[in-house]
Amino acid sequence: xxxxxxxxxxxxxxxxxxxxxxxxxxxxxxxxxxxxxxxxxxxxxxxxxxxxxxxxxxxxxxxxxxxxxxxxxxxxxxxxxxxxxxxxxxxxxxxxxxxxxxxxxxxxxxxxxxxxxxxxxx
Amino acid sequence: xxxxxxxxxxxxxxxxxxxxxxxxxxxxxxxxxxxxxxxxxxxxxxxxxxxxxxxxxxxxxxxxxxxxxxxxxxxxxxxxxxxxxxxxxxxxxxxxxxxxxxxxxxxxxxxxxxxxxxxxxxxxxxxxxxxxxxxxxxxxxxxxxxxxxxxxxxxxxxxxxxxxxxxxxxxxxxxxxxxxxxxxxxxxxxxxxxxxxxxxxxxxxxxxxxxxxxxxxxxxxxxxxxxxxxxxxxxxxxxxxxxxxxxxxxxxxxxxxxxxxxxxxxxxxxxxxxxxxxxxxxxxxxx
Numbered sequence: 001x002x003x004x005x006x007x008x009x010x011x012x013x014x015x016x017x018x019x020x021x022x023x024x025x026x027x028x029x030x031x032x033x034x035x036x037x038x039x040x041x042x043x044x045x046x047x048x049x050x051x052x053x054x055x056x057x058x059x060x061x062x063x064x065x066x067x068x069x070x071x072x073x074x075x076x077x078x079x080x081x082x083x084x085x086x087x088x089x090x091x092x093x094x095x096x097x098x099x100x101x102x103x104x105x106x107x108x109x110x111x112x113x114x115x116x117x118x119x120x121x122x
Numbered sequence: 123x124x125x126x127x128x129x130x131x132x133x134x135x136x137x138x139x140x141x142x143x144x145x146x147x148x149x150x151x152x153x154x155x156x157x158x159x160x161x162x163x164x165x166x167x168x169x170x171x172x173x174x175x176x177x178x179x180x181x182x183x184x185x186x187x188x189x190x191x192x193x194x195x196x197x198x199x200x201x202x203x204x205x206x207x208x209x210x211x212x213x214x215x216x217x218x219x220x221x222x223x224x225x226x227x228x229x230x231x232x233x234x235x236x237x238x239x240x241x242x243x244x245x246x247x248x249x250x251x252x253x254x255x256x257x258x259x260x261x262x263x264x265x266x267x268x269x270x271x272x273x274x275x276x277x278x279x280x281x282x283x284x285x286x287x288x289x290x291x292x293x294x295x296x297x298x299x300x301x302x303x304x305x306x307x308x309x310x311x312x313x314x315x316x317x318x319x320x321x322x323x324x325x326x327x328x329x330x331x332x333x334x335x336x337x338x339x340x341x342x343x344x345x346x347x348x349x350x351x352x353x354x355x356x357x358x359x360x361x362x363x364x365x366x367x368x369x370x371x372x373x374x375x376x377x378x379x380x381x382x383x384x385x386x387x388x389x390x391x392x393x394x395x396x397x398x399x400x401x402x403x404x405x406x407x408x409x
Contacts, residue, residue, distance in 0.1 A: 002284035
């Protein structure tokens with residue numbers, strides 16, 4: 001549900017970011033979405049595609065990179081896949097787990113088309 | 123030397139990109155970074171003023187406003203009474219803020235219109251309206267005394283999904299679910315319950331009429347959030363309210379399981395509309 005708000009935030013951040021301010025359009029946008037971020041990557045992609053028209057994302061390829069949720073269980077001494085941040089160990093029930101990964105919600109990188117004044121390179 | 127015109131500029135002599143090359147830039151920009159920054163400002167401001175903010179979260183119809191009304195009435199009767207303020211969040215209408223004003227506690231209403239959650243920017247605007255005395259001016263000792271022992275309740279939008287993600291700068295997240303919603307609510311909406319500093323099971327006066335297994339509900343909460351205390355209560359009969367009031371009154375001295383620890387970010391929704399319901403003269407005069 002909140003993915004539309006997040007898509008608006010992506011557009012606003014890109015519009016005002018020093019790297020992208022004034023850029024007519026982007027070729028590619030990569031966003032890392034962790035399984036523990038509370039964000040549905042499919043819904044975010046749909047929201048971005050729906051809002052892209054007339055923005056710098058209009059022609060951009062959107063890549064949502066899914067990061068699985070994982071954490072270290074000190075009792076099992078192993079890395080475990082978890083589904084939410086405050087999970088106990090799925091195998092032995094130990095709590096709390098440490099070194100939790102997969103909470104990312106990050107605009108990773110962007111790609112610009114060839115410069116219009118340099119379409120054929122040197 | 124410049125390879126184009128021989129002007130000697132090293133800058134211009136830089137090799138050009140190959141034909142049709144695209145440019146890639148690494149941003150590593152936290153999507154909720156701006157909300158996190160505003161939430162941090164709110165948190166610092168509240169701390170400086172000695173105000174403890176409680177983000178009250180639940181699905182629609184769990185009994186947030188009714189519980190809040192009963193809570194405020196009892197807190198006002200408590201001695202010494204803490205200073206009380208309320209921020210009401212709804213998509214539309216100022217009905218809830220009007221209900222709160224009936225209790226005599228100053229309140230402002232935020233209407234998010236299309237938005238499904240409150241964000242830190244909305245709270246910042248609301249704080250300026252609710253605490254005009256202390257606005258942006260330096261704090262005097264008199265203000266500090268006046269605002270110490272203050273409780274600010276933020277009733278979030280009725281929604282068990284989205285508000286979990288937006289840090290407002292609050293001290294504590296209190297998640298409420300009613301016995302009419304079913305025992306598995308925490309399992310179905312784990313993000314919200316995982317973020318809670320306190321879980322309330324409401325409307326327990328209805329238990330005799332329902333097939334609701336309170337033990338199973340508590341077990342659901344524990345599976346998602348083993349640390350947060352759980353209280354069951356009824357705003358109608360008053361059962362369980364004492365423990366809830368004790369938790370609130372001792373909030374300043376509590377080490378909370380998370381609240382400020384899980385701190386995501388902010389979205390300034392362009393469409394968010396802010397309406398202040400003016401407190402009545404008599405309410406403002408209240409200490």
